[in-house]
Amino acid sequence: MLVADRLTRHFGGLTANEEVCITLERGTLHALLGPNGAGKSTCINMLSGDLPPSSGRILLGGKDITRLSAAARSHLGIGRSYQRTNIFPQFTVLENCRLAAQSRRPRPWKIFTDAQRLGDTVERARAAVAEAGLGGREARVAGTLSHGEQRQLEIAMVLATDAKVLLLDEPLAGMGSEESAKMVELLRGLKDGRAILLVEHDMDAVFAVADTITVMVNGAVLESGPPAQIRNSAEVQAAYLGEDEHV
Numbered sequence: 001m002l003v004a005d006r007l008t009r010h011f012g013g014l015t016a017n018e019e020v021c022i023t024l025e026r027g028t029l030h031a032l033l034g035p036n037g038a039g040k041s042t043c044i045n046m047l048s049g050d051l052p053p054s055s056g057r058i059l060l061g062g063k064d065i066t067r068l069s070a071a072a073r074s075h076l077g078i079g080r081s082y083q084r085t086n087i088f089p090q091f092t093v094l095e096n097c098r099l100a101a102q103s104r105r106p107r108p109w110k111i112f113t114d115a116q117r118l119g120d121t122v123e124r125a126r127a128a129v130a131e132a133g134l135g136g137r138e139a140r141v142a143g144t145l146s147h148g149e150q151r152q153l154e155i156a157m158v159l160a161t162d163a164k165v166l167l168l169d170e171p172l173a174g175m176g177s178e179e180s181a182k183m184v185e186l187l188r189g190l191k192d193g194r195a196i197l198l199v200e201h202d203m204d205a206v207f208a209v210a211d212t213i214t215v216m217v218n219g220a221v222l223e224s225g226p227p228a229q230i231r232n233s234a235e236v237q238a239a240y241l242g243e244d245e246h247v
């Protein structure tokens with residue numbers, strides 16, 4: 001569905017990503033692992049259109065989208081969440097999702113001109129809230145939700161844009177074990193009909209939910225494969241996972 005083909009990004013003399021290749025398939029979750037500074041955020045930023053690559057290509061359904069803006073990619077069905085929670089805290093859960101859904105419309109801010117379309121947007125927002133596990137909390141002011149629920153709301157906002165490719169940057173950050181377990185369940189349910197890229201430090205969560213894992217070290221892909229292969233890779237253990245007894 002989405003292909004990163006030899007993506008490279010330099011920052012001055014530093015090579016943050018070097019010829020990174022990643023393929024996201026519909027119906028699967030692909031996790032991107034690596035120590036701090038490995039280049040995961042740089043990679044997700046290039047895929048979302050927040051950062052232009054120095055070289056390499058990004059293909060969506062075979063079409064070259066390397067030069068498209070983040071907004072144009074959103075219209076094509078690529079949605080992303082950010083490491084830091086990115087909601088409007090003073091708005092309700094439903095309003096946050098409605099604004100996200102609205103952003104996909106051709107003229108996003110002309111919302112009072114077409115009641116039928118506005119209705120569609122609200123329906124999409126409601127469906128996204130439900131799918132993200134926040135059903136019943138539509139009228140809650142977002143800033144009063146728990147941390148875990150705010151991260152769920154972020155996911156709901158991505159879903160409200162009708163994204164078919166989800167780029168999720170550390171959705172479990174700062175969560176307790178109960179909240180994490182809930183998020184893992186949520187992620188599992190989101191695979192259906194979508195392709196997901198998950199950048200996440202929580203190993204237990206990654207191994208519980210990923211179909212494919214790519215490990216990056218120093219800006220380059222060290223190894224990519226199913227969880228069992230990564231778990232048993234001597235190279236991965238030596239470079240990165242060796243000291244983690246969960247793996």
Ligand SMILES: Nc1ncnc2c1ncn2[C@@H]1O[C@H](COP(=O)(O)OP(=O)(O)OP(=O)(O)O)[C@@H](O)[C@H]1O
Binds near residue numbers: 015
């Ligand atoms: N805008 C920037 N300008 C200069 N250097 C940058 C920039 N963004 C990232 N880097 C550098 O590129 C390298 C890769 O950083 P990146 O944030 O992609 O890693 P990461 O794997 O996401 O790390 P973390 O797990 O800490 O988020 C690091 O050495 C970082 O300092």
